[in-house]
Amino acid sequence: MKLNEKEKQKLSESIDRMNEALDVFIEYYNESEEDKPLIEFEPEVIDAIEKAKSAYGEEETTKKINTIIKEVLSFIPKNEAE
Numbered sequence: 001m002k003l004n005e006k007e008k009q010k011l012s013e014s015i016d017r018m019n020e021a022l023d024v025f026i027e028y029y030n031e032s033e034e035d036k037p038l039i040e041f042e043p044e045v046i047d048a049i050e051k052a053k054s055a056y057g058e059e060e061t062t063k064k065i066n067t068i069i070k071e072v073l074s075f076i077p078k079n080e081a082e
Contacts, residue, residue, distance in 0.1 A: 049061065049065070052064075
């Protein structure tokens with residue numbers, strides 16, 4: 001493939017940008033962790049959550065679920081939770 005000086009420069013710049021992007025991908029990959037859910041919800045619970053999100057919105061549903069879970073788990077003595 002024959003290139004003039006301007007084409008060689010553009011190709012060189014493009015290769016440099018591709019290498020920079022590849023470095024970012026490699027960095028993200030190396031820093032990535034497996035996304036493990038804290039708890040596995042049953043299908044019925046997932047359906048109920050989806051219905052609540054549709055009815056009340058995601059933010060409100062999240063706030064309510066967090067409040068309920070904190071209350072349910074509040075019976076755990078502090079020294080055992082650590």
